[in-house]
Amino acid sequence: MIQINALTKKFGRFTAIDQIDLHVLQGDRIALIGLNGAGKTTLIRIILGQYLFDGELQVFGKNPRQHRVEILDRIGFVPQIPPPIQMSVGELVSFAAAISFRSSRAAIIEKAHALGFEIESNLKKPFLKLSGGMKQKLLIALALAREPEILIMDEPAANLDPQARQAFFLMLLRSMEKTTMILSSHRVDEVINLITRIVEIDHGRIIQDEQINRSHMADTQLNCRVILTEPNDQATQFLEEWNFMQGENRLAFDGSFIGAERLRFMTTIAHFANQIKSLHIN
């Protein structure tokens, strides 16, 4: 799907990408990791045909600079920071639906609804005035509505609440077989259950490229019961954010999350370890 050989990108004297070789196959789900400034965004922009480069790059067997529209029609992109678009939500949806035969207004509305964002009731609202999470949900919906063959996302879940993140991950997991994904992230644990391959970039070079086992429980709904030792406001707030229901004695909480989110749940709830009497996941 993506063939990269000896790819180099320089900005003046600064080498942002240095002789990279990378072959992305159909169905690959890659976590592109690295520190800020490592070269992740530059590599993504090159793949999207936005930068000139030295070396070889083919996406769907074609050069993305020369066949931009054809290639980009088959790629969905979600940026990390939502751009300050002045359009209203309705205008942005109409725009995205009109520029591609693969997209439609109905598909965008459906994807956004699945993520917990109701487009119909926000049509007139300026995109700029939406909350960070709402913007992100809309951008994800716009990208997914085209049923892209390659999905490129730069820290896509950074602004999402737990419910939206789970819905988003479920969407990704369900389209896994046909969609190739590149998820740029500075933390691999955020996306570990979604991916099959880790590519780490440092100073413009690939320093690690390895396959990992696919998580078979990623899209399984896991039930969870948490019992606190004593009432704790912060722990309660955290569990409520994850949609847990509080029991009658105010100490027991029941809820569920998908397997892909269990690591995130566990690492966050670990902050309240001293207030937890028991925790069961099944």
Next chain:
Amino acid sequence: MTAVPAREAETEHRNGLQLMRALIQITLSDFKESVRAKWFLIYSLVFGGAVILLFVLGITESKVLGFTGLSRLLVTYIQLCVAILPILVLISTVRSVVGDREANILEYFLSMPVSLGAYFWGKVISKFFLIFVPILSALIGAVIWGFFKNLAIPWSIAGYYAILLGSLSWCFLGLGMYISTVVKKQEWGLGLSVLIWLILLLFIDAVLIGLMMQHQIIEGVIVGIALLNPVMVFRTGAVLLFDPELTAIGPASYVILDRLGFAGFLSFSILYPILLGWLFSTLGFLRFKKGDLA
């Protein structure tokens, strides 16, 4: 045997349709965004307000160099446009590409299946209408007002002025778009715009008279400088209809008129800025297309 060419033709048709849809969408979205922006309101108020102010001040009643009534108003309006139209057009267009790039809007929109041509020319089309509609509306408003005030309507002059204003707008729109693709920061674009505007204003008759009087530069060079300056060409063309001998403005214009003739100069004053606008916008597009986009 015919299935493959038929499929190719269908794909080509689809691509053409997609390109057209993208062009329309970019034009519409840029138009809407600009209408919402404050600069457009200020811009419209400047031109609309100028005409209203000229009427309110009773300029149609005055008589200068034989111009009176609506003709007097139009000539004053056009003189105002000489000074302010170039800088207003430059300020409102120079941020188009570089502004989108700085705000990461360009990165996002160009990650969608939008061709570079649709993106760039969609903005050009939208900006042209945004710039020209207020100027034209002000002109039409003046004519309508004159009609109700029972003033003689100089139709040919009003028509020529509309074309002339469109031509000058197009010229500076092209220049603004070019600057927008070349500079790395919006501030640089704005600074460069002001500098270019000042230079062009300086090199109308004010400076040229000085050079001619001092006999420091040969006449041909001075005429050449004047002819290259779209502001000068616009100014001369605008006055030509009222003052066919160009007695009211400077010597460089007089020499130009002598060389090109009345009809020749009228045509030149319309065609030259249009060509210049095309040249700059095409150079801007090529620069945009060949460089890093985000």
